Amino acid sequence: MNQDVPSDSKGSRISRRNILVLDPVDGLPDIAAELAPFGWHCFKAQQARDALTLLGQYDIRVIVAVIETSSHRCQAREIADIQRKHPKLQWLAVTDGILDTSCSWLLSANFIDYYHKPLNWCRFNDSLGHAWGMSQLARDNPTVAIDDAPLTAIEGKHPLIQTLRRDLEKLGQSDDTVLLSGETGSGKGLCAKWLHFLSHRRQGPFVTLNCGALxxxxxxxxxxxxxxxxxxxxxxxxxxxxxxADGGTLFLDEIADLPLDLQVNLLHFLDDKQIMRIGACHPQTVNCRLIFASHQDLENAVDEGRFREDLYHRLNVLRLHVPSLREYKSDIIPMAxxxxQNIPGNASSLVFSNQALNAIQxxxxxxxxxxxxxxxxRAAVMAEGSEISAKALGLDRIKEHNPDAELAKQRDNLDAEVLLKAIADNRHNISAAARQLNISRTTFYRLIKKCQIQL
Ligand SMILES: Nc1ncnc2c1ncn2[C@@H]1O[C@H](COP(=O)(O)OP(=O)(O)OP(=O)(O)O)[C@@H](O)[C@H]1O
Structure with missing residues (x-):
């Protein structure tokens, strides 16, 4: 079982796309070396038992099964076992010869593609890329079961939040598209769910897609x-x-990241509500409401030629700005x-120290x-005793009333600290690190760039 993790010249771990090669007789000895230049890191396992151990330890999304015609029957059982335990993995098969009818089990084993040795590595890399993309789709279960999970209330008594709630009620009645703007983490996604919930479509599906994540x-x-x-x-x-999202709402987040050619297709859809699946012969009508969000300034994106002006005008009819938390300061302490209180298991035993409340404010x-x-x-986990300190919140180094430039610098330092910790905690797996911080990968990469972190 090969457990080497790629490392750079300093020996620190770097993130790559991990694949697992299930190869009982070392039938593809050079696969790791051949695929490394394409950015793939290969783990190898000879048996299902080793494969399952590796799958539990690393972020592996694609498996290459090397099928030996001499021993394929016991491989069938092993592959079925792994597929049952990890149903979202994508599989490619490499066989050592011509398969006969005794290998028909392969057809029902959900392989994306089959290859014969010797491999054309460039073509194989293309298939791996496709498998990787399919695994991403399988992982991002986009449907939000609004009816199953209670919808988070929009907290706050500040006039800005009261206006936001009123605007959501009004916009919920309309069936037109809404463009949500606001900084990252301000609540655009939450507002999109409320728009769906307040509309006549609330019994229908609520589907989200982050255009920057794919x-x-x-x-x-x-x-x-x-x-x-x-x-x-x-x-x-x-x-x-x-x-x-037919009959419901589709929430398209980070719309500024949608490639220009797809912006045309979306514009057509907004006009005629018809879609054409790739490879289909006939269009079909879809009845869904679209809600868009962007933390980027779309006007700038239009000026820079990254966003179509006609689509911008089409989206900009009903617009809702979600305020930044610092704009409704009087609500911060009650929200905190x-x-x-709502942290599971806390049972209101933890309280903030006065210094922590000052820092939060x-x-x-x-x-x-x-x-x-x-x-x-994080602070609730790290707290010692019954008080949460400013230090546990990571706010002890924030000085009150700093000049803006100093504040911005301190923010960047803190952001960098949090990002680096998440990267280390998740062994350089950026998707997992982004998930830990509850932000999209796009936002994660944007912050990495802002903080000038070298991966
Ligand atoms: N006013 C609020 N009251 C209670 N919870 C809120 C409020 N605003 C935001 N939240 C919570 O904050 C978290 C972040 O919100 P959300 O994901 O909607 O932000 P966003 O603007 O869509 O972020 P991004 O642009 O990074 O995708 C969510 O858990 C959301 O429920």
């Missing part, structure tokens, strides 16, 4: 779907997010106390409500 090559089929056989690897029909909250929640969650 590679450009996958967005088209994710949004519009594809037919079986539409392209290599399209082994099943895929119902796109627009169609999944509520979040602390005076901090600038660049990450908004999400940052407030995350700092409190």
């Amino acid at each position: 590679p450009a090559s996958l967005i088209q089929s994710t949004l519009f779907g594809h037919e079986k056989g539409a392209f290599t690897g399209a082994d099943k029909r895929y119902i796109g997010h627009l169609e999944q 106390e509520r979040f602390l 005076n901090y600038n909250w660049p990450g908004n409500v999400r940052e407030l929640q995350n700092r409190i969650r």
Whole structure:
């Protein structure tokens, strides 16, 4: 079992796309070396038992099964066992010869593609890339069961929040598209759920798609779907997010990241409400409401040629700005106390020290409500005794009434500290680190860039 993790020249771990090669007789001895230049890191296992151990330890999304015609029957059992325990993995098969009818089990084993040795590594890399993308889709279960989980209340008594709640009620009645703007973590996603909940579509599905989280090559089929056989690897029909949201609402987050060619398709959809799955012959009508969000300034994106002006005007009809937490300072302490009370298992035994309350009130909250929640969650775990200190919140080094520049510098330092810890905690797995901080990968990469962290 090979457990080497890629490292850079300083020996620190670097993140790569991990795949597992299930190879009982070392039939592909050079696979790791051949795939490394394409950015793949190969773990190897000879048996299902070793494979399952590695799958429990590392973020592995694709398995290459090397099928030996001499021993394929016992491999069938091992593969079925792994598939049952890890249903979202994507599989490619490499065989050592011509398969006969005794190998028909392979057809029902859900492989994305089959290869014969010797491999064409470039083509194989393409298939791995596709499998990786499919695994991303399988992992991001986009449907939010609004009816199953109680919808988080929008907290706050400040006039800005009261106006926000009133505006949501009004916009909920309309069936037109809404454009939500606001800083990261300010509550755009929460507002989108409320818009759905307050609309006549509340019994329908609520589907979300973060346009910045998917590679450009996958967005088209994710949004519009594809037919079986539409392209290599399209082994099943895929119902796109627009169609999944039929009768309900589709929330498209980070809309500024949508590639320009897809912006045209979206504009057409907004005009005629028709979609065409990739590979389909006929369009079909979809009845869903669209809600968009962006933390980026869309006007700037239009000026810079990254966002189509006609789509911008089409989206900009009903617009709602979600205020930043620092704009409703009078609500911060009551919200912080509520979040602390609501932490499972806390049973209101923990309280903030006076110094912590001061720090919470005076901090600038660049990450908004999400940052407030995350700092409190972390502090509740780290707290010693019954008081949460400013230090446990990571706010002890924030001085009150700093000049803006100093504050910005301190924010960056703190952001960097939190990011580096998440990266280390998750062994350089950026997706897992982003999940731990409850932010999208796009936001994670943006923050890494802002804090000038070298990965
Ligand atoms: N006023 C509020 N009251 C209670 N919870 C809130 C409020 N605003 C935001 N939240 C909570 O803060 C967290 C972050 O909110 P959300 O994900 O909606 O932010 P966002 O603006 O969509 O962020 P991003 O742009 O990074 O995707 C969520 O857990 C949300 O429930």
